[in-house]
Amino acid sequence: MQFNSYSYLLLLLIVVPVCWALPIKARRWYVLAISILFYASWSPVFLLAPLALCVGVFLAAIRIAAGGRRERIWFLGALTYALGFLVFFRYQALWWPVVAALLRGFGHAPARTALQIAVPLGISFYSFEAISYLIDIRQRRVQPTRFSDLFLFVMFWPHLIAGPIVRFRELVPQFAFKKQFDMAMMMRGMDRLILGIVQKNLLADPLGSWVDDGFATQLAQANTSVDNWFLAIGFGLQIYFDFASYSNMAIGVAQLIGIQLPENFRFPYHASTPADFWQRWHMTLSRWIRDYLFFPINVRFQGAPIPLYLSLLGVMALVGLWHGAGYGFVLWGVLHGCYLVFYRIYEGLQKKHWSTLEHSRITGGFWKVFTLVAVMAAWVPFRATGYDQATAMLRSMFARFTFGITQPLNFYLVVLLACIFTAIEPFLDSVFTRWDAWAGQTATRTNLRMYLLRPAIYAFGLLLFLAFDERNTQFIYFQF
């Protein structure tokens, strides 16, 4: 069931009030039941994957928490098990040819040239959550309590399919539902939900249809540099609005029942440096990578530059690979690794030799422009249909500049409109926050906000959602 489907939104009208009406102790079981039903709405068979993952991880967690000589073996075994899940389902294209070659070596010709095992939705997200749980158990940050806690942590429906990637200790305590009813959080949830569905239907999907047309043509080589820049920016904005809309809906729906999920985006295209970009883009994945991969690796090297740079490149390549077994994703990750290394080198030099540049507007402006241009360029291999298209587009964008436009005029206007919206997003956010605070200062304003202004904004958002409804669109990050 899609987050932007009518059935899902109408079901929320039942699910949310029932949740608040239930006794506090019953709510966690209710949320677990709804989560299971939500996942089963994609395919009941898929339930077996998170169930099997959680059972294995929970049993191992008990042994790890018990300590002893075999703790390390249990930990590594459980880690392999969780990673194995991910690799088995997500990276069939990588391991099957190897297995097939081995089988052929032993004289067994496999019947299939490619495996086609359906990938359970959200496996990349909940595998990472299971791994973070194991590491937290091993580092004694959490204790294995009940199986239902772990299962609810993984299955909690708003974040199940495409994140945000949460930690056990920030989510599970909230299932104690300390408040009988949280009106303020519910209203914030409504704001986020409406914002999400509007971003998806009004911005992400229309941009997507133009961008798909632009990338579909085999004559991308005949596109001008201007076309290719617009295509790269168009896709950069499309994927941002698509994923941010999903995150907004996830956070919003969780808030509707009183659960706070971590933020996933904070105006990423306003980043001032490549490092800042990763503190604004898919923040929960960055946090996961930083805490569970990058820091543990670099603790060993104590900040030595070369290992630091190599680990940055390696980690970012893995971030790319997390999106799928495609060269384009890896190249995207490696490019981001290069940007981060470049910035680290500059930072090092600045500290040693150019300390006067630290607050310089020129260098600040340079890094801002560099980050935006580099990030947009990196989307090309991520989205391109093949290696030839990616290289032709990048060459045209940076090396052989040609003017003129060859796509329909509306494509450029839609991209420009989305750029303007992205540019003023922080301003709109601060205006809305200030307005909300102002409106809450007196009883009259509060009532006006509650019964007229908010409903008017919601109604207008829903009108846009209805108008731009396209049934067969998916969220891009569903495939990851």
Add this chain to the structure above:
Amino acid sequence: MPKPVQAAITLGCTVVLLLLLLMARPFLVASEALDALFGVPPKWTQVEDVYKNSYTQEVTRGDDPVGSLQVLAGFWGSRPNDTRVLFVGNSQMHVISLARGEARPTGIEKTYVDQIADRLTMDSPQIRTYRFSTSGMSYPEVLWELLYMTGKPELHPDAMVLQLNYQAFWTGGIRESLLGLLDDEAFRRRIETAASANKAYSAEFQDALHRYEDSKSTRVAARTANNGVAATFSASATPGYAIETAVRSVLDRSVLFRGRRDHKNDIADFLYRCRLYFLRLKPSTARSVTGARLFISRAAVEDVVKLAHEEKVQLFLFSAPVNPLVSLYRTPDDRASYQEFVAKVAAENGGPLYDFEDTITADHWGNLLNGPDPLHMGRAAHALMAQEMYAKIPLNQIKGTR
């Protein structure tokens, strides 16, 4: 007041306001206000009562060509010995946009193609004409249509009068409504061959084939899901999809819900007006046709000529009239390059290019919102165009070639 009740009231107010917005069509109102502000001519200048006949025209103007061609197949098929003449072009062939000073319409009006058809039938009763005009026509679409029609004896034309128009060179793609023709297996094979032929337009055909396959698999999967048999994983074969289908069918019973597409059109129209009035970017804003779009359109036109020769379809090429008040070409080079190309195509066709580009003077063109219409002509212009075309193109000498 208890907080849950407050929340319920907020939700109730939201629903009431949403219903009001759905009924009020706010973007339509905003568009009308903009029109009034920028002095747009009255609506009746866009003639609505234009002559329609399913046997001589694609009456849906590109929205349902599959249905129209079925009607035509039945009609032409029952008269195998008649001579068939096909007129292909864009909306200029089916729209009448009255010029300033032209009287309000009082009855059914006919476009120049319909007037030519009347004369032809009068002079040569065995000739059957068909106007296959679509709004925003692209040349890959023309090739697509000709491939379909020449593959079917009951639709095979003897002659084709093709409009060449600079504007159509910057249009591309195969519209959704033409994908239905791929249900015909023989035609699909022809398209697959063209899609793999490494022509400039092949990618557009491949894209159309993919879209067709997608829509087909969605249709099949939706059927499967509705029967409760989800065989493999596909978004359209999930229990959630079946639930959504059921919810939509219930919601679709409401007139307001069904009208949601109108709101999308309202928003698109409103944005279009903003583009036109504030950015001054008109559909006719002078531009260069370059890059992929140019290669695709040129390759498609060249192959239309080749196909017509192979299929023994007598081809008449004419250049569409252009409003002198509108400059379509960004530079003189663009015009020279375009004219060089159409001359080359005419030479390949082995006949003249009937040039009507400057036939209609400025005072005979309609208005597009607050500016001159680059494409659509008034009543007098259609009459003049019919007279000129009938005089210059020897249509009444066409013989059956099948």
